[in-house]
Amino acid sequence: MRSYLEFEKPVADLEGQIQELRVLAERGEAVDVTEEIGRLETKASQALQEIYQKLTPWQKTQIARHPDRPHFVDYVARLIEDFTPLSGDRKFAEDAAILGGFGRFRGQSVAVIGHEKGSDTASRIRHNFGMAxxxxxxxxxxxxxxxxxxxxxxxxxxxxxxxxxxxxxEERGQAEAIARSTEACLNIGVPNVALIIGEGGSGGAIAIATANRVLMLEHAIYSVISPEGAASILWRDPARAQDAATNMKITAQDLIRFKVIDGVIPEPLGGAHRAPEAVIDAAGAAIAEAFAGMAGLSREEVRRQRREKFLAIGRVL
Structure with a gap:
């Protein structure tokens, strides 16, 4: 069953009517309703288009957090062949919020690292909701x-x-671990590409997103703090998260304009959760293009390009 966001209620009502008519038709309890279903489908599509043409930053935040969006495991399953996961930090324990391993992407050996939020109650608890x-x-x-x-x-x-x-x-050195991970991103001599597929929250995101190319899905968000956290600090009122989201410039459209990211991958009408396979395929094409643009660079050129990219952020607005 499809899950709807609050602002999608007009679409939810129409698609609910369509489903009811289909059930009645299957049971033979209604006259031919094909024409009525077609009319409602057109109306639902128009309503969805009108809503998604004028999304606010807060609505994009809700889409980025939608539980049905494709997750790390979905991208790996569709894009990576012969994926071999590796576990543990060789210091303390395994953490299921960040998954990683090696495999082949379009015939090329790659390392893949990412956050996994989980898709149901049990897996969300196991993966700690993607908070590493x-x-x-x-x-x-x-x-x-x-x-x-x-x-x-x-x-x-x-x-x-x-x-x-x-x-x-915190006792085990959260800040230091994030800093070391960010440092590792900067120091490796191989190209790295980061894709923000949902939320890119604070140091938890930048720790693995300090890459030569940073891409975002159209309705993803990327910010130094969550809108709720910013509202709590700025106005002592987490209920003003909507105001914070609007003022923080956290959307892909804002960040590409500020040159914080390098590319935006379009999502299907209604968000990535409505057509996950299409989104993953588009992401794969964008990642392949990003790697192709770095082909032939020496290790030192890869490092220099990456560092210059991040040093340039904020210099010219």
Whole structure:
């Protein structure tokens, strides 16, 4: 059953009517309703188009958080062949909020690292809703260093509200682990491409998103703090999250204009969750294009290009 966001209620009502008519038709309890279904489908499509033509930053935030959006495991299953996951940071434990391993992307060996939020209650708890602990970032460092040693490019898939802020995570050096992971992104001599597939929250995102090319899905968000967190700090009122989202410039459209990211991947009408396979295929094409643009660069040129990219952010607006 499709899950609708609050602002999609007009579409939900129309598609509910369509489903009811189809059920009646299947049971033979109604006269021919083909024409009525067609009329309602046209009306629902028009309503969806009108809504998605004028989305606010807060509505985009809700879409980015939609539970049915494709996750890390979906991208790996469709884009990566012979994927071999690797676990553990060799220091403390395995962290299921960040997954990673090696495989082949369009015939090329790659390392893949990303946040996994989970798709149901049990898996969300197991993956801690995509909020990584220090061992998750130390695992990411281990994988990036392995990729660098064997001259294998890195793909990062970002989808997290932020790093886990629990006491245990802080005791084990959360800030240091994030900093080391960011440093590893900057230091590797192989090309890396990051794709923000949902939420790109704070240091939890930048720890694996400091890449030569940073791409975003059309309705993803990328910010230094969540809108709720910003509202709590700025106005002492988390209910003003909508105001914060509007003022923080967290959408892909804002960030490409500020040159914080390098490309925006269009989503189907209604968001990535309505056509996940199409979105994943488009993401694969964009990642392949990004890697092709770095073909032939030396290791030092890869590092210099990446560092210059991040040093340039904010210099010219």
């Amino acid at each position: 602990r220090p061992e998750g970032y130390r695992k990411a460092v281990r994988l990036m260093e392995l990729a660098d040693r064997f001259d294998v490019p890195v793909i990062s898939l970002v989808d997290t509200a932020g790093a886990y802020p629990g006491i245990g995570a």
